[in-house]
Amino acid sequence: MLIIITGPSGVGKTTIIKTLMKADPSLKYSVSMTTRKPRHNEKHGMDYYFVSVEDFKRMIEKNELAEWSEVYGEYYGRSKKELDELSKNYDTLVGIDIQGAMKLQKTYPHGIFIFILPKSEEALETQLRGRRTDEESSIETRLNAAIDEIKKADNFDHKVVNDVVEETAEKIKSIIIAEKCRIR
Amino acid sequence: MLIIITGPSGVGKTTIIKTLMKADPSLKYSVSMTTRKPRHNEKHGMDYYFVSVEDFKRMIEKNELAEWSEVYGEYYGRSKKELDELSKNYDTLVGIDIQGAMKLQKTYPHGIFIFILPKSEEALETQLRGRRTDEESSIETRLNAAIDEIKKADNFDHKVVNDVVEETAEKIKSIIIAEKCRIR
Numbered sequence: 001m002l003i004i005i006t007g008p009s010g011v012g013k014t015t016i017i018k019t020l021m022k023a024d025p026s027l028k029y030s031v032s033m034t035t036r037k038p039r040h041n042e043k044h045g046m047d048y049y050f051v052s053v054e055d056f057k058r059m060i061e062k063n064e065l066a067e068w069s070e071v072y073g074e075y076y077g078r079s080k081k082e083l084d085e086l087s088k089n090y091d092t093l094v095g096i097d098i099q100g101a102m103k104l105q106k107t108y109p110h111g112i113f114i115f116i117l118p119k120s121e122e123a124l125e126t127q128l129r130g131r132r133t134d135e136e137s138s139i140e141t142r143l144n145a146a147i148d149e150i151k152k153a154d155n156f157d158h159k160v161v162n163d164v165v166e167e168t169a170e171k172i173k174s175i176i177i178a179e180k181c182r183i184r
Numbered sequence: 185m186l187i188i189i190t191g192p193s194g195v196g197k198t199t200i201i202k203t204l205m206k207a208d209p210s211l212k213y214s215v216s217m218t219t220r221k222p223r224h225n226e227k228h229g230m231d232y233y234f235v236s237v238e239d240f241k242r243m244i245e246k247n248e249l250a251e252w253s254e255v256y257g258e259y260y261g262r263s264k265k266e267l268d269e270l271s272k273n274y275d276t277l278v279g280i281d282i283q284g285a286m287k288l289q290k291t292y293p294h295g296i297f298i299f300i301l302p303k304s305e306e307a308l309e310t311q312l313r314g315r316r317t318d319e320e321s322s323i324e325t326r327l328n329a330a331i332d333e334i335k336k337a338d339n340f341d342h343k344v345v346n347d348v349v350e351e352t353a354e355k356i357k358s359i360i361i362a363e364k365c366r367i368r
Contacts, residue, residue, distance in 0.1 A: 114365075115367070153367065154367055157366065157367060158365040158366055158367060159367055160365050170361075171361055171362075171365055173358075174359075174365075175361075175362040177362075178342065178355075178358050178359040178361075178362035178363070179362070181298075181342040181343060181358075181359060182341065183338055
């Protein structure tokens with residue numbers, strides 16, 4: 001089963017996924033690739049596979065990616081083969097931006113697509129500023145983009161407001177259990 | 185929100201509903217009407233409204249029932265007005281046979297329809313015999329009908345195998361939480 005956690009930048013997708021995996025070690029995480037530089041504490045193979053632009057472009061040409069996109073000048077994507085193998089055998093979590101999620105809807109229509117909403121615009125701004133890795137103009141751009149992206153929530157299956165992360169994780173866990181009971 | 189718990193006779197619908205309501209007192213229960221005699225310990229207004237055949241037929245004529253059916257010579261049904269008012273204000277549980285559930289699907293298409301499956305045919309037989317209120321021929325009839333009815337599970341939204349009742353209730357609780365997050 002493939003569980004796609006999407007939502008605007010800064011909404012807390014990574015923290016939610018870490019909380020879910022801590023509570024249920026049977027869940028697997030689909031590590032994606034990026035050409036951007038690692039942030040403080042990010043590890044290759046754990047948070048991302050950090051790859052070169054050349055390698056990334058080669059995989060695009062060979063059609064090896066389940067989805068890919070360019071966001072703020074950097075490439076993001078993931079191997080179709082790895083995602084197929086993981087999701088065939090495990091409940092697999094994918095943390096992904098909204099562009100990427102909409103692409104996965106086409107490749108994996110049976111995935112469970114969960115859109116994470118911020119508690120408020122203010123909460124999202126605080127989160128984006130808290131990263132301290134982006135310049136002011138970049139934060140403004142991301143915040144405006146995020147507010148715009150939230151309008152796309154209705155394209156997905158479920159939406160969860162991320163206020164207290166443990167409660168968000170509980171709701172996602174409930175969605176996974178319910179989907180296992182769903183008659184398609 | 186209207187949550188319809190259906191499944192074959194003897195599968196444990198009543199026990200599941202009682203377990204759910206004990207765990208979450210905010211849930212409401214839609215009490216149905218029947219013309220059959222009360223079983224040991226059943227209370228008017230709690231388990232059923234026990235009504236006369238004459239009263240029941242009058243409500244049918246006045247089109248006051250959300251659904252009704254005749255099962256093994258007895259009438260079962262519920263007031264549309266009461267169900268509308270309850271489900272408008274509360275998460276409302278309906279325990280109902282499969283015939284009735286299929287009728288409610290037409291009146292309440294936005295309800296959550298959960299089909300309860302027995303762990304096995306043997307488990308269902310044990311349960312039906314355990315009631316000790318029915319004659320042997322009646323048990324045989326009910327068991328064969330139940331096995332036949334199970335084939336109708338795929339007409340509903342979710343199915344849950346009732347092995348350990350607490351786990352069944354947990355799964356239903358997850359389905360309710362997930363449905364609140366669902367984007368329609």
